[in-house]
Amino acid sequence: MGGNSKAFRVRISGLVQGVSFRVWTRFRAEEFGLAGWVRNETDGSVTALIAGPETAVSAMLKEFWKGPPGASVQAVEAEPVSPESVPSGFRITA
Numbered sequence: 001m002g003g004n005s006k007a008f009r010v011r012i013s014g015l016v017q018g019v020s021f022r023v024w025t026r027f028r029a030e031e032f033g034l035a036g037w038v039r040n041e042t043d044g045s046v047t048a049l050i051a052g053p054e055t056a057v058s059a060m061l062k063e064f065w066k067g068p069p070g071a072s073v074q075a076v077e078a079e080p081v082s083p084e085s086v087p088s089g090f091r092i093t094a
Helices: 021-032 054-066
Strands: 005-015 035-040 046-053 072-080 090-092
Touching (some): 054 072
16 A cells, blocks of 8 residues: 555444445445455444545545444444555455
């Protein structure tokens, strides 16, 4: 990734499972040209790893607060990580 790349591990909580949050995340991440993954957690939250140009990452972090129709996001917690640790492409994981 380039010099202005950013990466974050993000935990989204609220009503975020059972509303296609992972599919929506992959779609939006691909639109923004981001790499990473998204998965459901056993506590009902969703975790995502997103990486790419700083402006695209910032835009995706704002999008997490909206979520797909039917979602009710209560919190978005983002922790910076190394962009080099992010796989290419964007996928939904188990």
